[in-house]
Amino acid sequence: MASISALVASSAKLQHFADQSSEEYDRQIRDLVTSLHRSLSSNALNFAANDPTLLDVGSASLWNRPENFDPATDAITYLFLLRLQIQTLQETSQEKLPADLLPSRVLWTKCVHYLKKFNPIQVRYVGHEWRQLIELVAQAAQAASKPFLATQLIKDAMLRLDPSCAVFTSTHLLLVRLCLHAKAYTCILPVLNKHICHFPGISERFPPKGAPVLCADHESSLAFITNNSGLSAPLGSRDLSxxxxxxxxxxxxxxxxxxxxxxxxxxxxxxxxxxxxxxxxxxxxxxxxxxxxxxxxxxxxxxxxxxxxxxxxxxxxxxxxxxxxxxxxxxxxxxxxxxxxxxxxxxxxxxxxxxxxxxxSFTVHSLVGIKSVFAALTVTELSEQTSSLPRDTDLAESVIASLIMSGSVSATLVHTPGHSEGTMLRFPSAHPSSQLHELQVQGRLARESNTLEALAASVKKSNNDIGLGDEFIDHMHKSKAWNSSGTDYSVAEDETRFDVDEDIMGDQI
The missing domain is CATH 1.25.40 (Serine Threonine Protein Phosphatase 5, Tetratricopeptide repeat)
Structure with a gap:
């Protein structure tokens, strides 16, 4: 792969994946990755190290050139060339974060374009390079004192790679720290609200024959986010904490x-x-x-x-x-x-x-405590009941009104005719209307149902991984029945599962 035309031809083979089987697509991707690694080690790609036009994204006319690469279809080739240009610039400038990598500069723009458009299936094969780019973008944004520029970018990249975010990775930790530093709290909510069910799994060096390839559809992202995939740095319990x-x-x-x-x-x-x-x-x-x-x-x-x-x-x-x-x-x-x-x-x-x-919050909780005793009382009486309100009735009324308007307290201030008894504070009924209560219950049940479905799928996956799937249990049950010379085992299945659980508890202890 010593020329741009050869590079284009090799990458173009991956653009017709719809007509290929998963196994064939997997083979072509692995061949391309091997070829690119070999070309980098032999300096065969040096011709592209200083050619910015290969990755240009600003001009529409440039995209019509056959030698330009699109992250949506050429995610692997684009990433290797981008990393080559970054490394070349680092070596030339002798800086880990050259000026061109900072926000709004040339290489930053190309990194942004890649992370917005990359093909998530192809990235599964170049996890180490993808993670390095993520970390570099975070470092560049922090170096420019603009961490918020990287938060949305990294969050979208994570969800693009793994919409479930069910496997905990080092990028989870990187993003939450970045969002705290940038005070971009709402940005990370789509990730925080996901349920983490797994650590990166242990991948087999030589998968068994018939096992799904990386590019296949998987029930869980644990199939491609492994400890050898490079999509996460090594993790420990302290990182999860x-x-x-x-x-x-x-x-x-x-x-x-x-x-x-x-x-x-x-x-x-x-x-x-x-x-x-x-x-x-x-x-x-x-x-x-x-x-x-x-x-x-x-x-x-x-x-x-x-x-x-x-x-x-x-x-x-x-x-x-x-x-x-x-x-x-x-x-x-x-x-x-x-x-x-x-x-x-x-x-x-x-x-x-x-x-x-x-x-x-002291005043709010004081009012909540009084609400459990009284349905209504005057502001004067309320000031006598709690030490958190001013003794001056007008000031106390102003404090209560501000709490009601902010939504901190659910109540109503009522001015009695002639103000003979002073302003009255009325608390709403503790029992919501049946229709509203039913809608709230339905919404909560729907959320809980979705949560249980996600957790059940993850538990099933974990059970299969440690040999506790239904097939394994059935096999153990049949083996026990076969060796018992026709003895009736109407409760043998439960006994078998109990024995297995006992073993697991023993291992944990």
């Missing part, structure tokens, strides 16, 4: 308390054979604060956390426990004193902002 912690922080920034609690609980509950990590402790501290923001009280520990681990959290995060206990007393003066006493702790933990929000 960081992802859920950062994801929880994104939800905190968006005031999505329930989602934030869920992510933080996942960090707190990650199994450990040694002492709890500081990441887990940090998650617990934020979890306590989120509980106060969401419910106004210290919630009971999640059932998936071992009691001894929870005691460790409580002993390390004692100021947060004290804050929660004081908050539940509904005494504003004592709460302010508690916050002031541990101000250095909140600052050192970077939780000062959350603690300030906890203080701001």
């Amino acid at each position: 960081r992802y859920f912690l950062y994801g929880g922080m994104v939800y905190l920034a968006l005031k999505k308390w329930s989602e934030a609690s869920h992510f933080l609980e996942l960090v707190m509950a990650i199994p450990t054979t040694g002492p709890v990590s500081m990441i887990m402790v940090e998650a617990y501290k934020k979890w306590v604060l989120v509980g106060l923001l969401e419910t106004g009280k210290l919630r009971p520990p999640p059932s998936m956390i071992a009691p001894n681990v929870y005691k460790v959290y409580q002993s390390i995060a004692r100021p947060y426990i004290n804050l929660a206990n004081t908050f539940e007393l509904r005494d504003l003066n004592r709460l302010n004193a508690e916050i002031d006493a541990a101000r250095n702790v909140w600052s050192a933990d970077n939780n000062s902002g959350l603690v300030a929000q906890v203080l701001d």
Whole structure:
């Protein structure tokens, strides 16, 4: 492959994949990748190292030239040439991030074009090169102090490669950190809202005959995102902890308390054979604060956390426990004193902002507590019931009105005739209309159903991978029946599955 015409001819073979079988398409892709690697190592592609016109995307007329490549159909060739030009520029300038790689420059524009248009099937065969490009784009955006330019780009590239995002990769962690740095919180929600079910699987060097090839349709992305695919850097449990912690922080920034609690609980509950990590402790501290923001009280520990681990959290995060206990007393003066006493702790933990929000939510939760007792009462009476409202009736009414308008409190202010009894605060009925309640239940059931379907598919895939599929169980059952000389085994299947589960638990212990 020593000329541009040969390069074009080799890449063009992949453009007619619709007329080929998966096995034939797989063979052609692997041949192209091998040929390109060989050409790079022998410097046979040096003629393209400094030819910017090969990857030009700005002029429509250039795309009519036969030697131009389109990422949508020539994803592999385009990526190899782009990386060659980047490496050549790095060697020439002796800089890891040359000026042409920064946003709005020549090579940046080509990287953007590629990540928007690449063929996701072909990229499965060049995962290492694809991931390197993703990481380079992130570094370039951060070097220019414009990380937000890379967030949308990387998020779309992830979803293009794997719409399910069910396999955890290093790009998940890269993106959430980038979004936090850029304060682009809503950008990552399409990824955060996906259920992570797997780590990159172990791929076989020589797959068994008849196994689906990479370019085939797969039920799970675990089939092509493996530890040898290059689509993810090596990962450990600490990386997963960081992802859920950062994801929880994104939800905190968006005031999505329930989602934030869920992510933080996942960090707190990650199994450990040694002492709890500081990441887990940090998650617990934020979890306590989120509980106060969401419910106004210290919630009971999640059932998936071992009691001894929870005691460790409580002993390390004692100021947060004290804050929660004081908050539940509904005494504003004592709460302010508690916050002031541990101000250095909140600052050192970077939780000062959350603690300030906890203080701001005190009035809301005080009103919620009163709502459970009274259906209506005057503002004057309300000021006497809670220490968080000013004694001045007009000021108290102004505070309540602002909370109602912001949606923090569901209530209505009613001015009585002649103002003889003062302004009345009425709380709505605790029971919504039957029609509204039914619609809410239907919507929740639909969401839960979709979640269960996704999890069930992932569990089935995991069971098959570790030899617990239906075929394996049936085989074990038949083998046991055959060796038992016709004995009746009406409950043998359950017994077999119980034995297998016992073995799994033994391995985990």
